[in-house]
Amino acid sequence: MKNKxxxxxxxxxxxxxRLNDETLKGEDLEQEIERSKAITGVSKEVVANGRxxxxxxxxxREHGLTNGPKFLE
Known part of the structure; x- marks a missing residue:
């Protein structure tokens, strides 16, 4: 995966x-809201990882180190 x-x-x-689509009603709207919650949760983790x-x-850089843990690269 090469997402940025x-x-x-x-x-x-x-x-x-999609949430702003005024034609979404009832169950379709509920599904879109649930999808939004899932996307928001994953997005927060991606941003936290980047942080x-x-x-x-x-x-x-502050401590003059050249290497850090490999999993943070």
Whole structure:
């Protein structure tokens, strides 16, 4: 998988557009709301992961380290 944060942004805006569809009613609307909740949950984890990597990189630079944990690369 080669998704980037811009892809996440695009998915979020696409979901917002689907939620804004005034023709959605009843069960279809409920399904879209549930999908939005799932997308929001995953999105928060992706952003938190990105924040962790950024914080680790800042820490490395502040302390003159050249290597960090491999799983953060």
């Amino acid at each position: 944060l811009i892809d996440l942004n695009n998915h979020l805006f696409a979901q917002l557009e 962790l990597v950024l914080d680790a990189e800042k820490h490395k």
